[in-house]
Amino acid sequence: MTAGEDIVMRRKRLRYRAWHRGTKEMDLILGPFADANLERLDGAGLDRLEALMDEEDPPLLKWVMGQETPPAHVDTEFLAEVIADHEARLAR
Template sequence: MGVQMTAGEDIAIRRKRLRYRAWHRGTKEMDLILGPFADANVEVFDGPTLDRLEALMNEEDPPLLKWVMRQEVPPAHIDSDFLELVIADHQARVEK
């Protein structure tokens, strides 16, 4: 049997994995959008909010970039409230 983890260790590992994924998307543009967002937020996100981030990160980069840049309206299955958090975070960084 593997080593049993506590819930605290499990969420810490999940946060670390999500931060890594956010910075290693495959396209530099999405790395620079999701990486800083994850760095700034994953430590305070609870499990359900991490689920929302993970669902968004499971989308392909080209459409995701178009949604963040407001070049296309995301499809109905996308969590638009959470996407708006990512967009607001990105716009705040661009405006600095």
Template sequence: MAAGEDIAIRRKRLRYRAWHRGTKEMDLVLGPFCDAHVERFDDAMLDRLEALMNEEDPPLLKWVMQQEEPPPHVDRAFLELVVSDHQARIER
């Protein structure tokens, strides 16, 4: 496979994962986020997305809803992109 095909497959896989998290709440946060942004993400940004998506849904939802502070290992700058995107969607 060519490098461009690899990233296209990775983007498709991450979009699928975003919409099939296991909890509907996180599907509705990460699914629209990926639909809106993942096609523009390079490998580094996809790495950041994948790291966040590797977190468990219950704590991740609390971080997105700003009910709890994420632990130090979480990429807060990237999490803030997800939070801002989600807030913009619910304010429409």
């Protein structure tokens, strides 16, 4: 978070980033997750989302789809939340 940036602006910035990834597949995974969860995330939660969104789309999509195991530096607990959210949306 940059100096002076409040949490409301940070959430808006992250929502935009989630919907404008560069690949439509990741837009459709992270965008709805952001819409549904940003308001409940505190600063630490936003840090976790931001760290995940700093990953490149191709490997991130493979992790979400279960095609590859994420490397050790990835917050797999938070990734599991994103995956569960995506799977719940698909099940509807």
